[in-house]
Amino acid sequence: MSKLRDHVPSTHSLFVFEAAARTLSFKNAASELNVTQPSVSHSIKTFEKHCGTPLFVRDNRGVQLTQAGRLLYEEVRTSFRRLEQRLETISDRGPKYVTFAASTSLAAHWLAPQLYHFQEEHPDVRIKVVATDRDVEPDHEIDVSVLVRPRDFESVNSRFVGDEIIFPVCSPAYLLSHSAPQTVDDLVHHQLIHSSDAFRKRMGWPEWVELAGGDPSDIKPNIVFNDYQLTLQAALAAEGIALGWSLTAQHLLKTRLLIRPFATEIKTDRAFFLLANEDESKNKKCKVLVDCTPPARAALREHGTVARLRS
Incomplete structure (x- = not known):
């Protein structure tokens, strides 16, 4: 059982406190909650007694939160909003x-x-x-x-x-400091960025090179990422050449953030x-x-x- 029940006189007192702290007015809180102002004042006094510390400073100009009141209000406001969002999510009234x-x-x-x-x-x-x-x-x-x-x-x-089409990609900056590969066999002289997803089967460099007519025996997986997004980030950072997929790479190619160093590509039997x-x-x-x-x-x-x- 939650120990919250030991710290508040009632759940209603939390709603009264939140309204009074938000509006800094017992009168406005009473109007919002459809109760009388003395009722709000009594509820706050009971809450303060239960907490063992003042939550509001009362003067002729109205009320202000004490340091304890401000700390409590921040927690109550955050918790109320989180609870409200969760209830909206599981009910028919929230945004779909x-x-x-x-x-x-x-x-x-x-x-x-x-x-x-x-x-x-x-x-x-x-x-x-x-x-x-x-x-x-x-x-x-x-x-x-x-x-x-x-x-x-x-x-x-x-x-x-769209079809699954796979081809090499790299950043323009990478080719500024490296000679562009002209053929599939030239790839062995470049830093190739590998991806090995745990739950998705992706074509790797050795398979791609072999299907493209090259010799995959000298392909070394020096850099391997377990998430393809990290592979793309490494390519964007000019760390080497990665394999690009037609759907994933289209926006990066259109914006010239990535380019194709040469045109060879593999079209698989998947889409x-x-x-x-x-x-x-x-x-x-x-x-x-x-x-x-x-x-x-x-x-x-x-x-x-x-x-x-x-x-």
Whole structure:
């Protein structure tokens, strides 16, 4: 049982104290709580006696909080607001969000750049982005997610976004201090940034180099990150060359924060799909979000060699 009951005469006294401390007026607090001013004064006196210390200083100009009163008010205000937000979340009266789950890198570099304009066009649709280190299908908590599935994947609640195309990326600053690789075999002379996600299967450098027609035997995983977002951050910081995914890298390429040092790419037999919650009560807003999500831009592909991975 909570010991809070030992520290307050009643839960009502907390509401009276909060109103009086916020308005610095017993009269205004009484009006807000729909009780009499003497009732508020009596409740505060009882609370002060229970606490063993004055909470208000009374004078001809009204009331002011004591040091103890200010400390208590800060805690009460924060706790009330936190409780209010939680109750709104679990009740039908709070704001309704479309919850979008994605990897950290997709959330940061694909979803986030679209949200400002989407919110301008659809102010009634509120979006909560949940970054996750594993694939999550829509359920009672998640409304929309973006997942990699076989290219021929079909579902009534899914939408094709773009093919999985993988290619080297680096920052312009990296190429200012390093000679640009001209072929796949030149990559062995560069610092390659590796990613090894615990819960997602990603193509690594050895597999990519082999599929692109190179020799992977000399590829050494000197730098390995367990989150692809960290891999991208290292590439942005000019630490080396990373593998870029068509969907994740499109905004970074468009803004020239990252570039492709040469054009070879691997198109796998997989693709990115949006999956929406099948709950009919949520379908309308989910559909607005899904329908407004643009497909990956084919223009990202530069002229050059395209190796295709067949199943």
